[in-house]
Amino acid sequence: xHPQTMASVxxxxxxxxxxxxxxxxxxxxxxxxxxxxxxxxxxxxxxxPQQADGKSVMQMIVLAAVEGTxxxxxxxxxxxxxxxxxxxxxxxxxxxxx
Amino acid sequence: xKFSDFIVEKAIIPELKSHDRDGVLRExxxxxxxxGALPAAAVEDVVAALIKxxxxxxxxxxxxxxxxxxxxxxxxxxxxxxxxxxxxxxxAALDHQPVYSVVLLLSPENQPQQHLAAMNIIxxxxxxxxxxxxxxxxxxxxxIKDLLDEADSGR
Numbered sequence: 001x002h003p004q005t006m007a008s009v010x011x012x013x014x015x016x017x018x019x020x021x022x023x024x025x026x027x028x029x030x031x032x033x034x035x036x037x038x039x040x041x042x043x044x045x046x047x048x049p050q051q052a053d054g055k056s057v058m059q060m061i062v063l064a065a066v067e068g069t070x071x072x073x074x075x076x077x078x079x080x081x082x083x084x085x086x087x088x089x090x091x092x093x094x095x096x097x098x
Numbered sequence: 099x100k101f102s103d104f105i106v107e108k109a110i111i112p113e114l115k116s117h118d119r120d121g122v123l124r125e126x127x128x129x130x131x132x133x134g135a136l137p138a139a140a141v142e143d144v145v146a147a148l149i150k151x152x153x154x155x156x157x158x159x160x161x162x163x164x165x166x167x168x169x170x171x172x173x174x175x176x177x178x179x180x181x182x183x184x185x186x187x188x189x190a191a192l193d194h195q196p197v198y199s200v201v202l203l204l205s206p207e208n209q210p211q212q213h214l215a216a217m218n219i220i221x222x223x224x225x226x227x228x229x230x231x232x233x234x235x236x237x238x239x240x241x242i243k244d245l246l247d248e249a250d251s252g253r
Binding site for chain 2: 018019020021022023024027057058059061062063064065066067
């Protein structure tokens with residue numbers, strides 16, 4: 001088996017936009033996640049860890065990740081590396097917000 | 099955060115008259131204003147903001163539910179209500195299916211954490227098949243209120 005086919009890539013990011021992961025950014029995230037073949041899992045880190053399927057808008061909104069929340073993004077699949085890089089970039093760019 | 103912290107019980111509409119998105123938004127916002135949850139003079143502005151928000155990306159997230167919401171300067175205190183439609187509403191939902199249950203949320207502009215906490219309660223419940231089914235079947239204000247109370251008490 002080619003080693004890349006089962007790649008699992010994780011990265012931690014912090015929600016930096018003032019409004020947090022509200023519906024619009026959650027949808028932006030899910031739209032981007034769905035462009036990749038890899039599965040995408042998003043976990044909140046901290047007192048009450050929760051996890052969501054990064055391809056489900058409803059699950060992402062349930063995370064209610066406020067500004068400053070640490071998240072771990074994990075992608076699994078042949079394009080996992082690119083998926084995590086692009087998704088982390090979206091969060092770090094504050095989804096185009098302030 | 100609980101449903102009872104923001105849902106204005108008397109503004110719940112068990113059978114919406116409108117079958118189109120904009121009409122439904124207007125009905126629900128008007129019901130909030132009629133019950134003192136929003137200044138009557140703010141209704142048009144808030145409805146316009148909700149429509150603009152929907153055009154930007156539908157809050158019909160699929161499975162027959164929609165959660166229109168907006169943060170608006172005319173809203174002093176976070177308030178919400180629920181509307182139900184037997185016939186179904188064309189909400190331009192992501193799954194292209196009609197919407198039968200609408201949860202509307204209006205938030206002040208400067209309290210993003212409270213807004214996210216309310217969205218968390220709404221979506222935690224809307225993700226449950228049984229909650230969606232019971233909400234769709236609840237034909238009276240009292241039945242909808244009971245369902246929310248049950249969700250609030252964790253039953």
